[in-house]
Amino acid sequence: MRHLSALAGFCLIGCASNLARSNPPTARDVSEASVVRSDEFLKSSALHGPPFWLGNEYALSLMKVVTKQGNPYLHISAFPREWAFFEEARDLDGKVYKLHNVDHKVERGYVHESFMIELPRERLNAANADGLTMRLYGKRRQFTFTLPGYYIQGWLDRLDALAKPEGTESKGK
Secondary structure, three states, X not given: OHHHHHHHHXXXXXXXXXXXXXXXOOHHHHHHHOEEEEEOOOOEEEEEOOOEEEOOOEEEEEEEEOOOOOOOEEEEEEOOOOOOOEXXXXXXXXXXXXXXXXXXXXXXXXXXEEEEEEOOHHHHHHHOOOOEEEEEEEOOOEEEEEEOHHHHHHHHHHHHHHHOOOOOOOOOO
């Protein structure tokens, strides 16, 4: 998990410094804005989706370590005015997802809670049309959000493009 936390740190910097806080409007925009960031000391690379802002308090983004087998993660940065102490997330089917803490701090008068939720590829495939709706449960608050289907599809398109050998074309696109 320490490995993932280090790679998620790249996203924290990008999410926090995105002053315009505009969301990519299409799947193609998400795909084009998704970037691979490498850490030469960890000998790994991760695909980071662009931040998807929900108001001024929450930024969501998908990420996956592309140099290893494993599931993607939904990275969530929360900037509420007080600690929420989020502990778990549930989807509309009632499935419980454990939160992996990345960072907790106070910054510029705001609390910053950052964590990741491991999401199997099958779950993302099922959500790429209607989106992924989840509720975060904390000691002091709950928060329900939806990551739009077009965001998920655009990010999955970029992930799949990375997995294809160079020079191969996708059929039907």
